[in-house]
Amino acid sequence: MEAIISNFGYVLEGFGTTLLLLIYGGLGASIIGVVVAFMRISPIGALRVTATAYTELVRNTPLTLVFFLIIIVLPVLQLGVPSFTGAIIALSVYTSPFVAEALRSGINGVPLGQAEAARSLGLNFSQTVFSIIMPQALRMVVPPLINVFIALTKNSSVASGFRVVELVAVSKVLANQNGDQVIPLLIGIALFYLVITIPLGLVAGYIERKVAVLR
Protein backbone atom coordinates (compact mmCIF):
# COMPACT_ATOMS: atom_id res chain seq x y z
CA MET A 1 0.00 0.00 0.00
CA GLU A 2 2.91 2.29 0.80
CA ALA A 3 4.13 2.03 -2.78
CA ILE A 4 0.78 3.35 -4.02
CA ILE A 5 0.65 6.19 -1.50
CA SER A 6 4.18 7.37 -2.28
CA ASN A 7 3.49 7.18 -6.03
CA PHE A 8 -0.07 8.43 -5.84
CA GLY A 9 0.32 10.99 -8.64
CA TYR A 10 1.63 8.34 -11.01
CA VAL A 11 -1.18 5.95 -10.11
CA LEU A 12 -3.76 8.72 -10.60
CA GLU A 13 -2.28 9.41 -14.03
CA GLY A 14 -2.76 5.76 -14.93
CA PHE A 15 -6.29 5.86 -13.54
CA GLY A 16 -6.98 8.92 -15.71
CA THR A 17 -5.78 7.05 -18.78
CA THR A 18 -8.03 4.10 -17.90
CA LEU A 19 -10.97 6.49 -17.52
CA LEU A 20 -10.20 8.13 -20.87
CA LEU A 21 -9.99 4.70 -22.51
CA LEU A 22 -13.36 3.85 -20.96
CA ILE A 23 -15.00 7.11 -22.06
CA TYR A 24 -13.65 7.29 -25.63
CA GLY A 25 -13.87 3.53 -26.11
CA GLY A 26 -17.43 3.55 -24.79
CA LEU A 27 -18.43 6.41 -27.09
CA GLY A 28 -16.85 4.76 -30.13
CA ALA A 29 -18.42 1.40 -29.29
CA SER A 30 -21.83 3.04 -28.82
CA ILE A 31 -21.65 4.79 -32.19
CA ILE A 32 -20.55 1.68 -34.10
CA GLY A 33 -22.90 -0.50 -32.03
CA VAL A 34 -25.98 1.63 -32.76
CA VAL A 35 -25.23 1.57 -36.48
CA VAL A 36 -24.72 -2.21 -36.44
CA ALA A 37 -27.89 -2.76 -34.40
CA PHE A 38 -29.98 -0.72 -36.84
CA MET A 39 -28.39 -2.55 -39.75
CA ARG A 40 -29.37 -5.86 -38.17
CA ILE A 41 -33.05 -4.97 -37.82
CA SER A 42 -33.34 -3.09 -41.10
CA PRO A 43 -35.59 -4.38 -43.91
CA ILE A 44 -32.59 -4.45 -46.28
CA GLY A 45 -31.09 -7.90 -46.62
CA ALA A 46 -27.56 -6.82 -47.55
CA LEU A 47 -27.29 -4.61 -44.47
CA ARG A 48 -28.51 -7.43 -42.22
CA VAL A 49 -25.98 -9.88 -43.65
CA THR A 50 -23.10 -7.40 -43.38
CA ALA A 51 -23.99 -6.59 -39.78
CA THR A 52 -24.33 -10.25 -38.82
CA ALA A 53 -21.01 -11.12 -40.42
CA TYR A 54 -19.33 -8.22 -38.62
CA THR A 55 -20.83 -9.23 -35.27
CA GLU A 56 -19.81 -12.87 -35.58
CA LEU A 57 -16.33 -12.02 -36.82
CA VAL A 58 -15.48 -9.51 -34.11
CA ARG A 59 -17.17 -11.36 -31.26
CA ASN A 60 -15.10 -14.46 -31.93
CA THR A 61 -11.79 -12.64 -32.22
CA PRO A 62 -9.86 -12.30 -28.94
CA LEU A 63 -9.33 -8.71 -27.82
CA THR A 64 -5.56 -9.21 -27.77
CA LEU A 65 -5.66 -10.09 -31.45
CA VAL A 66 -7.60 -6.90 -32.26
CA PHE A 67 -5.00 -4.88 -30.35
CA PHE A 68 -2.23 -6.79 -32.11
CA LEU A 69 -3.67 -5.97 -35.53
CA ILE A 70 -4.11 -2.26 -34.83
CA ILE A 71 -0.95 -1.54 -32.84
CA ILE A 72 1.58 -3.98 -34.28
CA VAL A 73 0.45 -5.09 -37.74
CA LEU A 74 -1.02 -1.89 -39.20
CA PRO A 75 2.09 0.30 -38.61
CA VAL A 76 4.07 -2.08 -40.83
CA LEU A 77 1.59 -1.19 -43.57
CA GLN A 78 2.02 2.51 -42.75
CA LEU A 79 -1.58 2.59 -41.62
CA GLY A 80 -0.47 2.95 -38.01
CA VAL A 81 -1.84 5.33 -35.38
CA PRO A 82 -0.41 6.33 -31.97
CA SER A 83 -0.79 3.66 -29.30
CA PHE A 84 -3.44 5.51 -27.31
CA THR A 85 -5.61 6.15 -30.38
CA GLY A 86 -5.00 2.57 -31.46
CA ALA A 87 -6.15 1.31 -28.06
CA ILE A 88 -9.33 3.39 -28.32
CA ILE A 89 -10.03 2.05 -31.81
CA ALA A 90 -9.38 -1.55 -30.71
CA LEU A 91 -11.64 -1.22 -27.65
CA SER A 92 -14.39 0.47 -29.70
CA VAL A 93 -14.32 -2.17 -32.40
CA TYR A 94 -14.19 -5.05 -29.92
CA THR A 95 -17.03 -3.71 -27.75
CA SER A 96 -19.33 -2.59 -30.57
CA PRO A 97 -20.89 -6.03 -31.34
CA PHE A 98 -21.75 -6.47 -27.67
CA VAL A 99 -23.44 -3.05 -27.64
CA ALA A 100 -25.28 -3.97 -30.83
CA GLU A 101 -26.46 -7.30 -29.40
CA ALA A 102 -27.67 -5.61 -26.21
CA LEU A 103 -29.61 -3.04 -28.24
CA ARG A 104 -31.05 -5.73 -30.46
CA SER A 105 -32.19 -7.83 -27.51
CA GLY A 106 -34.00 -4.76 -26.16
CA ILE A 107 -35.64 -4.14 -29.52
CA ASN A 108 -36.68 -7.80 -29.73
CA GLY A 109 -38.22 -7.46 -26.29
CA VAL A 110 -40.78 -4.95 -27.55
CA PRO A 111 -44.00 -6.78 -28.41
CA LEU A 112 -44.50 -7.28 -32.13
CA GLY A 113 -47.96 -5.72 -31.91
CA GLN A 114 -46.37 -2.34 -31.22
CA ALA A 115 -44.58 -2.37 -34.57
CA GLU A 116 -47.65 -3.76 -36.34
CA ALA A 117 -49.83 -1.04 -34.89
CA ALA A 118 -47.34 1.61 -35.96
CA ARG A 119 -47.23 0.16 -39.47
CA SER A 120 -51.01 0.02 -39.69
CA LEU A 121 -51.14 3.70 -38.73
CA GLY A 122 -48.99 4.41 -41.77
CA LEU A 123 -45.64 5.08 -40.11
CA ASN A 124 -42.64 4.04 -42.19
CA PHE A 125 -39.65 1.97 -40.97
CA SER A 126 -37.60 4.79 -39.46
CA GLN A 127 -40.66 6.40 -37.85
CA THR A 128 -41.65 3.04 -36.38
CA VAL A 129 -38.16 2.46 -35.02
CA PHE A 130 -37.48 5.93 -33.65
CA SER A 131 -40.86 6.91 -32.23
CA ILE A 132 -42.37 3.57 -31.22
CA ILE A 133 -39.77 0.84 -30.75
CA MET A 134 -36.70 2.68 -29.49
CA PRO A 135 -38.30 4.60 -26.59
CA GLN A 136 -39.62 1.31 -25.23
CA ALA A 137 -36.47 -0.67 -26.00
CA LEU A 138 -34.01 1.83 -24.50
CA ARG A 139 -35.48 1.45 -21.03
CA MET A 140 -34.88 -2.30 -21.06
CA VAL A 141 -31.47 -1.97 -22.67
CA VAL A 142 -29.76 0.17 -20.03
CA PRO A 143 -28.79 -2.62 -17.58
CA PRO A 144 -27.20 -4.92 -20.20
CA LEU A 145 -25.47 -1.90 -21.74
CA ILE A 146 -23.98 -0.99 -18.38
CA ASN A 147 -22.74 -4.56 -18.05
CA VAL A 148 -21.04 -4.17 -21.43
CA PHE A 149 -19.34 -1.00 -20.19
CA ILE A 150 -18.20 -2.75 -17.01
CA ALA A 151 -16.59 -5.38 -19.21
CA LEU A 152 -15.06 -2.58 -21.28
CA THR A 153 -13.51 -1.08 -18.14
CA LYS A 154 -11.84 -4.37 -17.36
CA ASN A 155 -10.86 -4.95 -20.98
CA SER A 156 -9.06 -1.61 -21.10
CA SER A 157 -6.34 -3.34 -19.05
CA VAL A 158 -5.23 -5.16 -22.21
CA ALA A 159 -3.91 -1.81 -23.49
CA SER A 160 -1.13 -2.12 -20.91
CA GLY A 161 0.43 -4.82 -23.08
CA PHE A 162 0.53 -2.46 -26.05
CA ARG A 163 2.49 0.58 -24.91
CA VAL A 164 -0.39 2.44 -23.24
CA VAL A 165 0.41 3.56 -19.69
CA GLU A 166 -2.83 2.91 -17.83
CA LEU A 167 -3.54 1.42 -14.40
CA VAL A 168 -2.19 -2.08 -15.04
CA ALA A 169 0.94 -0.78 -16.76
CA VAL A 170 1.51 1.55 -13.79
CA SER A 171 1.01 -1.34 -11.39
CA LYS A 172 3.50 -3.43 -13.36
CA VAL A 173 6.14 -0.70 -13.01
CA LEU A 174 5.41 -0.26 -9.29
CA ALA A 175 5.48 -4.02 -8.70
CA ASN A 176 8.89 -4.24 -10.31
CA GLN A 177 10.17 -1.42 -8.11
CA ASN A 178 8.63 -2.75 -4.90
CA GLY A 179 8.99 -6.51 -5.05
CA ASP A 180 8.06 -6.90 -1.39
CA GLN A 181 4.63 -5.23 -1.63
CA VAL A 182 3.11 -6.96 -4.62
CA ILE A 183 -0.06 -8.22 -2.94
CA PRO A 184 -0.95 -4.87 -1.29
CA LEU A 185 -0.31 -3.27 -4.68
CA LEU A 186 -2.74 -5.70 -6.32
CA ILE A 187 -5.42 -4.81 -3.80
CA GLY A 188 -4.77 -1.09 -4.19
CA ILE A 189 -4.89 -1.14 -7.99
CA ALA A 190 -7.94 -3.42 -8.02
CA LEU A 191 -9.72 -0.92 -5.75
CA PHE A 192 -9.32 1.71 -8.48
CA TYR A 193 -11.15 -0.61 -10.89
CA LEU A 194 -13.81 -1.30 -8.29
CA VAL A 195 -14.32 2.47 -7.96
CA ILE A 196 -15.56 2.36 -11.56
CA THR A 197 -17.24 -1.03 -11.77
CA ILE A 198 -19.18 -1.28 -8.49
CA PRO A 199 -21.10 2.04 -8.86
CA LEU A 200 -21.90 1.10 -12.47
CA GLY A 201 -23.18 -2.27 -11.29
CA LEU A 202 -25.31 -0.64 -8.60
CA VAL A 203 -26.80 1.77 -11.16
CA ALA A 204 -27.56 -1.19 -13.45
CA GLY A 205 -29.28 -3.06 -10.63
CA TYR A 206 -31.30 0.01 -9.66
CA ILE A 207 -32.50 0.62 -13.20
CA GLU A 208 -33.28 -3.08 -13.63
CA ARG A 209 -35.53 -3.00 -10.56
CA LYS A 210 -37.20 0.19 -11.76
CA VAL A 211 -37.87 -1.23 -15.22
CA ALA A 212 -39.21 -4.43 -13.68
CA VAL A 213 -41.74 -2.35 -11.73
CA LEU A 214 -42.73 -0.34 -14.78
CA ARG A 215 -43.40 -3.45 -16.82
Next chain:
Amino acid sequence: MSASVLYDAPGPKTRRTSNIISAIVTAAVVILLGWFIFALGQPRTTANGAELVGLWDASRWDIFFDPDDAGELWEGLLWRGLVLGTLRAAGLAAVLALILGFLFALGRMARHAWIRIPVTIVLEFFRGMPVLLMMLFIMLGLSVGAYPAVVGALAIYNGAIIGEALRSGVAALPRGQAEASLSLGMTRMQTRFLIEFPQAFRQMLPIIVAQLVVLLKDTSLAYIVAYPELLRTSTTMKDYYGSGNYSFSFFFVTLVIYLAVNLTLSWIARRLARNRSGQAVGARRRGNKSRGAAPTPPPGQIGVDTSLLSIGQPDGMTGRSRPDTGK
Protein backbone atom coordinates in the same frame (compact mmCIF):
# COMPACT_ATOMS: atom_id res chain seq x y z
CA MET B 1 -41.17 -13.84 -32.39
CA SER B 2 -39.22 -10.63 -32.51
CA ALA B 3 -39.98 -7.18 -33.74
CA SER B 4 -37.40 -7.59 -36.48
CA VAL B 5 -39.48 -10.25 -38.17
CA LEU B 6 -42.06 -7.67 -39.14
CA TYR B 7 -39.58 -5.93 -41.35
CA ASP B 8 -38.90 -9.08 -43.33
CA ALA B 9 -42.23 -8.65 -45.01
CA PRO B 10 -42.40 -5.02 -46.12
CA GLY B 11 -45.00 -3.63 -48.50
CA PRO B 12 -44.43 -3.48 -52.28
CA LYS B 13 -43.03 0.06 -52.26
CA THR B 14 -40.61 -0.67 -49.42
CA ARG B 15 -39.55 -3.87 -51.14
CA ARG B 16 -38.56 -2.00 -54.30
CA THR B 17 -36.57 0.58 -52.32
CA SER B 18 -34.93 -2.10 -50.22
CA ASN B 19 -33.86 -4.02 -53.35
CA ILE B 20 -32.15 -0.90 -54.70
CA ILE B 21 -30.45 -0.17 -51.38
CA SER B 22 -29.47 -3.83 -51.12
CA ALA B 23 -27.73 -3.64 -54.48
CA ILE B 24 -25.93 -0.41 -53.53
CA VAL B 25 -24.78 -1.80 -50.18
CA THR B 26 -23.54 -5.04 -51.71
CA ALA B 27 -21.64 -3.10 -54.38
CA ALA B 28 -20.14 -0.81 -51.71
CA VAL B 29 -19.01 -3.73 -49.54
CA VAL B 30 -17.48 -5.52 -52.55
CA ILE B 31 -15.68 -2.35 -53.76
CA LEU B 32 -14.40 -1.56 -50.27
CA LEU B 33 -13.09 -5.08 -49.68
CA GLY B 34 -11.55 -5.13 -53.17
CA TRP B 35 -9.81 -1.81 -52.58
CA PHE B 36 -8.54 -3.02 -49.20
CA ILE B 37 -7.12 -6.21 -50.68
CA PHE B 38 -5.60 -4.27 -53.59
CA ALA B 39 -4.12 -1.58 -51.32
CA LEU B 40 -2.56 -4.10 -48.99
CA GLY B 41 -0.86 -5.70 -51.97
CA GLN B 42 0.95 -2.49 -52.99
CA PRO B 43 4.65 -2.05 -52.25
CA ARG B 44 5.52 0.50 -49.56
CA THR B 45 8.61 2.10 -48.13
CA THR B 46 9.08 2.43 -44.39
CA ALA B 47 10.14 5.64 -42.64
CA ASN B 48 13.80 4.64 -42.78
CA GLY B 49 13.66 3.98 -46.49
CA ALA B 50 13.46 0.19 -46.42
CA GLU B 51 11.29 -1.29 -49.12
CA LEU B 52 8.36 -3.40 -48.03
CA VAL B 53 6.57 -5.34 -50.67
CA GLY B 54 2.83 -5.51 -50.19
CA LEU B 55 0.93 -7.92 -48.03
CA TRP B 56 -0.19 -10.48 -50.53
CA ASP B 57 2.98 -11.22 -52.42
CA ALA B 58 5.44 -10.22 -49.73
CA SER B 59 4.03 -12.19 -46.92
CA ARG B 60 4.82 -15.35 -48.84
CA TRP B 61 1.91 -17.60 -48.14
CA ASP B 62 3.92 -20.40 -49.71
CA ILE B 63 6.04 -20.56 -46.57
CA PHE B 64 3.16 -22.49 -45.04
CA PHE B 65 3.40 -25.10 -47.77
CA ASP B 66 7.16 -25.08 -48.30
CA PRO B 67 8.32 -28.69 -47.84
CA ASP B 68 11.39 -27.55 -45.86
CA ASP B 69 9.62 -25.38 -43.32
CA ALA B 70 5.95 -26.22 -43.40
CA GLY B 71 6.00 -29.27 -41.14
CA GLU B 72 7.87 -27.56 -38.35
CA LEU B 73 5.89 -24.38 -38.79
CA TRP B 74 2.44 -25.98 -38.60
CA GLU B 75 3.61 -28.15 -35.75
CA GLY B 76 4.72 -25.02 -33.93
CA LEU B 77 1.50 -23.11 -34.56
CA LEU B 78 -1.08 -25.84 -34.16
CA TRP B 79 0.54 -28.21 -31.68
CA ARG B 80 2.73 -26.01 -29.50
CA GLY B 81 0.65 -22.85 -29.84
CA LEU B 82 -2.94 -24.03 -30.03
CA VAL B 83 -2.94 -27.39 -28.24
CA LEU B 84 -0.10 -27.14 -25.71
CA GLY B 85 -0.54 -23.41 -25.16
CA THR B 86 -4.08 -22.16 -25.56
CA LEU B 87 -6.16 -25.32 -25.19
CA ARG B 88 -4.13 -26.77 -22.31
CA ALA B 89 -4.44 -23.56 -20.29
CA ALA B 90 -8.12 -23.15 -21.19
CA GLY B 91 -8.99 -26.77 -20.42
CA LEU B 92 -7.40 -26.85 -16.99
CA ALA B 93 -8.78 -23.40 -16.17
CA ALA B 94 -12.27 -24.53 -17.23
CA VAL B 95 -12.22 -27.58 -14.94
CA LEU B 96 -10.93 -25.52 -12.01
CA ALA B 97 -13.45 -22.76 -12.74
CA LEU B 98 -16.34 -25.24 -12.56
CA ILE B 99 -15.11 -26.62 -9.20
CA LEU B 100 -14.52 -23.12 -7.85
CA GLY B 101 -17.92 -22.07 -9.16
CA PHE B 102 -19.65 -24.70 -7.02
CA LEU B 103 -17.59 -23.69 -3.99
CA PHE B 104 -18.26 -19.98 -4.49
CA ALA B 105 -21.99 -20.62 -4.92
CA LEU B 106 -21.99 -22.71 -1.76
CA GLY B 107 -20.17 -19.97 0.15
CA ARG B 108 -22.48 -17.22 -1.05
CA MET B 109 -25.55 -19.20 -0.01
CA ALA B 110 -24.15 -20.22 3.36
CA ARG B 111 -26.45 -19.82 6.33
CA HIS B 112 -23.85 -18.23 8.56
CA ALA B 113 -23.16 -14.57 7.86
CA TRP B 114 -19.52 -14.97 8.81
CA ILE B 115 -19.05 -17.27 5.81
CA ARG B 116 -21.46 -15.54 3.45
CA ILE B 117 -20.28 -11.94 3.82
CA PRO B 118 -16.52 -12.52 3.36
CA VAL B 119 -17.18 -14.78 0.38
CA THR B 120 -19.43 -12.13 -1.15
CA ILE B 121 -16.80 -9.41 -0.68
CA VAL B 122 -14.06 -11.58 -2.17
CA LEU B 123 -16.30 -12.51 -5.11
CA GLU B 124 -17.15 -8.89 -5.85
CA PHE B 125 -13.44 -8.12 -5.70
CA PHE B 126 -12.58 -10.89 -8.15
CA ARG B 127 -15.40 -10.03 -10.53
CA GLY B 128 -14.63 -6.33 -10.54
CA MET B 129 -10.99 -6.47 -11.52
CA PRO B 130 -9.38 -7.32 -14.85
CA VAL B 131 -8.12 -10.87 -15.39
CA LEU B 132 -4.86 -9.48 -16.70
CA LEU B 133 -4.17 -7.69 -13.41
CA MET B 134 -4.78 -10.92 -11.53
CA MET B 135 -2.46 -12.84 -13.86
CA LEU B 136 0.31 -10.30 -13.42
CA PHE B 137 0.07 -10.28 -9.69
CA ILE B 138 -0.17 -14.02 -9.21
CA MET B 139 2.98 -14.20 -11.30
CA LEU B 140 4.85 -11.45 -9.47
CA GLY B 141 3.37 -11.86 -6.01
CA LEU B 142 3.58 -15.61 -5.68
CA SER B 143 6.68 -15.83 -7.91
CA VAL B 144 5.22 -18.60 -10.05
CA GLY B 145 5.64 -19.19 -13.75
CA ALA B 146 3.33 -17.85 -16.42
CA TYR B 147 1.33 -21.08 -16.77
CA PRO B 148 0.05 -21.37 -13.17
CA ALA B 149 -0.62 -17.63 -13.16
CA VAL B 150 -2.69 -17.78 -16.35
CA VAL B 151 -4.61 -20.87 -15.27
CA GLY B 152 -5.15 -19.54 -11.73
CA ALA B 153 -6.36 -16.11 -12.79
CA LEU B 154 -8.72 -17.49 -15.44
CA ALA B 155 -10.05 -20.14 -13.04
CA ILE B 156 -10.73 -17.67 -10.23
CA TYR B 157 -12.33 -15.04 -12.44
CA ASN B 158 -14.54 -17.43 -14.37
CA GLY B 159 -15.24 -19.45 -11.24
CA ALA B 160 -16.66 -16.30 -9.68
CA ILE B 161 -18.92 -15.73 -12.66
CA ILE B 162 -20.05 -19.38 -12.85
CA GLY B 163 -20.69 -19.28 -9.10
CA GLU B 164 -22.99 -16.29 -9.55
CA ALA B 165 -24.81 -18.08 -12.37
CA LEU B 166 -25.31 -21.17 -10.20
CA ARG B 167 -26.52 -19.07 -7.30
CA SER B 168 -29.09 -17.31 -9.43
CA GLY B 169 -30.11 -20.70 -10.82
CA VAL B 170 -30.70 -22.03 -7.32
CA ALA B 171 -32.54 -18.85 -6.37
CA ALA B 172 -34.89 -19.35 -9.30
CA LEU B 173 -35.85 -22.85 -8.15
CA PRO B 174 -39.21 -23.28 -6.47
CA ARG B 175 -38.82 -23.24 -2.70
CA GLY B 176 -40.71 -26.49 -2.48
CA GLN B 177 -37.75 -28.37 -3.91
CA ALA B 178 -35.55 -27.64 -0.91
CA GLU B 179 -38.44 -27.97 1.53
CA ALA B 180 -39.41 -31.36 0.15
CA SER B 181 -35.88 -32.72 0.31
CA LEU B 182 -35.41 -31.42 3.85
CA SER B 183 -38.70 -32.98 4.87
CA LEU B 184 -37.47 -36.28 3.46
CA GLY B 185 -34.67 -36.12 6.00
CA MET B 186 -31.83 -34.98 3.78
CA THR B 187 -29.22 -32.73 5.30
CA ARG B 188 -28.67 -29.23 3.96
CA MET B 189 -25.53 -30.34 2.11
CA GLN B 190 -27.38 -33.25 0.53
CA THR B 191 -30.15 -30.87 -0.51
CA ARG B 192 -27.67 -28.50 -2.08
CA PHE B 193 -25.67 -31.11 -3.96
CA LEU B 194 -28.36 -33.66 -4.84
CA ILE B 195 -31.41 -31.49 -5.37
CA GLU B 196 -30.58 -27.84 -5.97
CA PHE B 197 -27.24 -27.76 -7.81
CA PRO B 198 -28.17 -30.39 -10.44
CA GLN B 199 -31.32 -28.46 -11.36
CA ALA B 200 -29.57 -25.08 -11.29
CA PHE B 201 -26.68 -26.45 -13.33
CA ARG B 202 -29.04 -27.86 -15.92
CA GLN B 203 -30.92 -24.61 -16.14
CA MET B 204 -27.79 -22.48 -16.33
CA LEU B 205 -25.87 -24.77 -18.69
CA PRO B 206 -26.06 -22.46 -21.72
CA ILE B 207 -24.76 -19.52 -19.66
CA ILE B 208 -21.96 -21.64 -18.22
CA VAL B 209 -20.92 -22.97 -21.62
CA ALA B 210 -20.95 -19.45 -23.06
CA GLN B 211 -18.73 -18.38 -20.17
CA LEU B 212 -16.32 -21.21 -20.96
CA VAL B 213 -16.11 -19.95 -24.55
CA VAL B 214 -15.25 -16.52 -23.15
CA LEU B 215 -12.59 -18.23 -21.02
CA LEU B 216 -11.02 -19.71 -24.13
CA LYS B 217 -10.97 -16.29 -25.76
CA ASP B 218 -9.44 -14.78 -22.65
CA THR B 219 -6.45 -17.12 -22.80
CA SER B 220 -5.09 -14.76 -25.45
CA LEU B 221 -4.41 -12.34 -22.58
CA ALA B 222 -1.57 -14.72 -21.73
CA TYR B 223 0.20 -13.15 -24.72
CA ILE B 224 0.91 -10.13 -22.52
CA VAL B 225 2.45 -12.13 -19.68
CA ALA B 226 4.61 -13.95 -22.26
CA TYR B 227 2.98 -17.35 -21.87
CA PRO B 228 3.54 -19.24 -25.14
CA GLU B 229 -0.05 -19.49 -26.34
CA LEU B 230 -1.19 -19.28 -29.95
CA LEU B 231 -0.60 -15.57 -30.57
CA ARG B 232 2.77 -15.56 -28.77
CA THR B 233 3.86 -18.70 -30.62
CA SER B 234 2.90 -17.20 -33.95
CA THR B 235 4.92 -14.03 -33.28
CA THR B 236 7.89 -16.15 -32.22
CA MET B 237 7.56 -18.18 -35.41
CA LYS B 238 7.34 -14.97 -37.43
CA ASP B 239 10.55 -13.68 -35.89
CA TYR B 240 12.22 -16.99 -36.55
CA TYR B 241 11.10 -17.42 -40.13
CA GLY B 242 11.61 -13.95 -41.50
CA SER B 243 11.43 -10.20 -41.40
CA GLY B 244 8.42 -7.96 -40.81
CA ASN B 245 7.01 -8.90 -44.17
CA TYR B 246 5.95 -12.23 -42.82
CA SER B 247 3.89 -10.74 -40.04
CA PHE B 248 0.72 -10.57 -42.12
CA SER B 249 0.60 -14.17 -43.13
CA PHE B 250 1.30 -15.22 -39.56
CA PHE B 251 -1.25 -12.77 -38.25
CA PHE B 252 -3.96 -13.95 -40.62
CA VAL B 253 -3.25 -17.61 -40.00
CA THR B 254 -3.52 -16.96 -36.26
CA LEU B 255 -6.77 -15.09 -36.80
CA VAL B 256 -8.20 -17.92 -38.89
CA ILE B 257 -7.24 -20.55 -36.27
CA TYR B 258 -8.84 -18.49 -33.50
CA LEU B 259 -11.98 -17.93 -35.55
CA ALA B 260 -12.24 -21.63 -36.41
CA VAL B 261 -11.95 -22.71 -32.76
CA ASN B 262 -14.16 -19.97 -31.33
CA LEU B 263 -16.88 -20.16 -33.96
CA THR B 264 -17.09 -23.94 -33.48
CA LEU B 265 -17.35 -23.57 -29.72
CA SER B 266 -19.92 -20.79 -29.81
CA TRP B 267 -21.92 -22.81 -32.33
CA ILE B 268 -21.92 -25.71 -29.83
CA ALA B 269 -22.98 -23.29 -27.08
CA ARG B 270 -25.82 -21.99 -29.22
CA ARG B 271 -26.94 -25.51 -30.11
CA LEU B 272 -26.97 -26.39 -26.45
CA ALA B 273 -29.04 -23.33 -25.61
CA ARG B 274 -31.52 -24.01 -28.41
CA ASN B 275 -31.92 -27.70 -27.69
CA ARG B 276 -32.74 -26.98 -24.13
CA SER B 277 -35.03 -24.00 -24.49
CA GLY B 278 -38.59 -25.01 -23.77
CA GLN B 279 -37.42 -28.05 -21.85
CA ALA B 280 -35.64 -26.39 -18.99
CA VAL B 281 -37.51 -26.04 -15.75
CA GLY B 282 -36.96 -22.31 -15.68
CA ALA B 283 -37.45 -21.62 -19.35
CA ARG B 284 -41.09 -22.54 -19.23
CA ARG B 285 -41.74 -20.64 -16.05
CA ARG B 286 -39.97 -17.58 -17.36
CA GLY B 287 -42.03 -17.83 -20.51
CA ASN B 288 -45.16 -17.78 -18.39
CA LYS B 289 -44.07 -14.76 -16.45
CA SER B 290 -42.99 -12.55 -19.30
CA ARG B 291 -46.17 -13.01 -21.27
CA GLY B 292 -49.18 -11.62 -19.53
CA ALA B 293 -51.56 -13.83 -21.48
CA ALA B 294 -50.06 -17.12 -20.33
CA PRO B 295 -52.64 -19.54 -19.01
CA THR B 296 -52.89 -19.84 -15.25
CA PRO B 297 -53.17 -23.34 -13.88
CA PRO B 298 -56.68 -24.46 -12.88
CA PRO B 299 -57.48 -23.89 -9.19
CA GLY B 300 -56.98 -27.48 -8.22
CA GLN B 301 -53.39 -27.37 -9.33
CA ILE B 302 -52.24 -24.25 -7.57
CA GLY B 303 -49.16 -25.02 -5.56
CA VAL B 304 -48.22 -27.97 -7.73
CA ASP B 305 -45.64 -26.97 -10.25
CA THR B 306 -46.68 -29.29 -13.04
CA SER B 307 -44.00 -27.93 -15.31
CA LEU B 308 -41.56 -30.00 -13.29
CA LEU B 309 -43.46 -33.16 -14.17
CA SER B 310 -43.41 -32.44 -17.84
CA ILE B 311 -39.68 -32.63 -18.36
CA GLY B 312 -39.04 -34.87 -21.32
CA GLN B 313 -42.73 -35.45 -21.96
CA PRO B 314 -44.60 -34.13 -24.95
CA ASP B 315 -46.81 -31.15 -24.23
CA GLY B 316 -50.38 -31.95 -23.45
CA MET B 317 -49.58 -34.99 -21.35
CA THR B 318 -49.49 -32.96 -18.19
CA GLY B 319 -52.98 -31.65 -18.56
CA ARG B 320 -51.65 -28.14 -18.90
CA SER B 321 -51.57 -26.32 -22.18
CA ARG B 322 -48.25 -25.07 -23.42
CA PRO B 323 -47.91 -21.39 -22.66
CA ASP B 324 -47.74 -19.22 -25.73
CA THR B 325 -44.15 -18.09 -25.66
CA GLY B 326 -44.50 -16.82 -29.19
CA LYS B 327 -41.83 -19.18 -30.50
